[in-house]
Structures are given as structure tokens and as C-alpha cells.
Amino acid sequence: MNAPLEDEFGDILEKARDGKNWSVDDLARAAGVPVGALRRMERYEIAPSDDEARRLAEALDLDYPSLLAIARGTWSPKPVPADPGPFDMVCLDLLMGSYPVKCYLVTCRATGATALIDTAGNPRAVIERARSLGVTPRMILLTHAHPDHAGGLGMLDREFGCPAWIGPDEPRPAGSRDLRFVADSQSLPLGALAISVVFTPGHTAGGVTYRLGESLFSGDCLFAGSMGRANASWPGLFHSVTLRLLTFPDPFRLYPGHGPATTVGEEKRHNPFFRGKAPA
């Protein structure tokens, strides 16, 4: 097995319930599973039987084999090969307090121009890592404004003195003296390369994904085998994944803000929320 998934069976149940606006009692009635057992599943205390997992999948419109594989711990995405494009990508696996979060440094090989994608809310660690790699970000691209993705901009601004970009419908994170707003489909130059903007709202109102080559930096839109929490809109988030992210070709890499990297193809085949739901 590879890196542990961000979401367990219990998280998936809770997020799928949220999509239906169901209480635990509603789900218990719909799936014929006792309320007490459901509560314990959502607290990661017990695993479902095969039959319970099947009934829960049916009630929640989840893909049963994919859901069962996650309940049994038999699936995680295959290791993702490096993007063939002319850039280097370094994933910074950091902690904001005790909470694991990822951010990314991407560097154009031809020019050395570097962008930081999200901050992990840990500017000291980002600065240290950038120094050790010998790179200086010239732009900070924020997928959304949550503190574990956009915190620490003040220190990063003082160190790197570069603009930070964010979706126009996000709250304004503090600390940048040069905060700019991206537009959907906008192309942002990075040395000889271009990073394109894909609006992917739902986790937050103005969440965006950044695409470079065959890599998608998608923040908290989707996790391997699960979806983000739909703080702004559950159907909005579902559509962002099915109608935007999963319409890229299968080998495209998905680099989320938490948990392991995955690919469009892996998620189309193994994500209980999305298997069979993205356009062919």
C-alpha cells in the first residue's frame, strides 16, 4: 500500500450524507443500517459488513466496489509518475500545527522561474525549503483562502516580494501587498511555461485549480478516493469534479492539498463518488 488516504470510510459516509442533506437517522432509514452502527462507522470505530457497505452505497449513490475497497483498505492510488513537461515540481509535505497539508513549488527548467502553489500555512518551512532548493518564487498561486492553504502570506511576501493570486470569489487572505485575482481559463506565464486557471468552486465559493502541463493542483476539491468538504455547495463541488477535473485525459495528475497524489484515470475508476459519473 502507498500513502494513507486523506479520507476514510467514515468521512465518505458523512460527505455523501451531506450531499443528500440527510441526518444519520435519515441514512439509517434509507439503508436499513442501525443508527448506532452508523455513528460508530463515522467515528472510525467499526467497519461495515459487505452487505452494509452495499446498502449504504445504494442509498448514497456511491459506487459499491470502490466504497468497499476503501472500507477494507485495499485501494490507494498507484504512485504517480513525474509530469513529462519541461518543469520540476516539488511537493512540500508540511504541517500547519499538527495538521498535515501539502503545497507545491513548480519551476520552469528553461528559465528557473518558480511559482509556489498554496502556502501550507507554514511560511517558515516553505522559505527554508525554497532556499535549500535554490529557488525564489515569483508568484504565489492560492487554490482557496483557508488558512492551511493561504496562511502566512505576510512572511512570504516579505521574503519573496511577489504577487499572490486567488479566485475573485474567495475571502481576501491577509498579508500580501500585491493580491491579484485570477479569471477562469486565464493563462499565467511562468518563464517559458503557462499555468492555466480552472475555476473549481464548491469546497469554497471561489476555489480554483491550477493546471501546468499534465498536472492539476486542485486544493481541497478532491482527495484520492473521496471529495473535499462542500462548504460552499455540494452540487457545485460535484460538478467541478465531474465536469471540469475529470474531463482531463486519464494520465493527468491530480495534486490535492491533503493526502496522496492521484490521476484522473484512477479517480474515474476507483472514487466511490465519481466512478461512472464523469462524462465518458
Ligand SMILES: [Fe+2]
Ligand atoms: Fe480547504
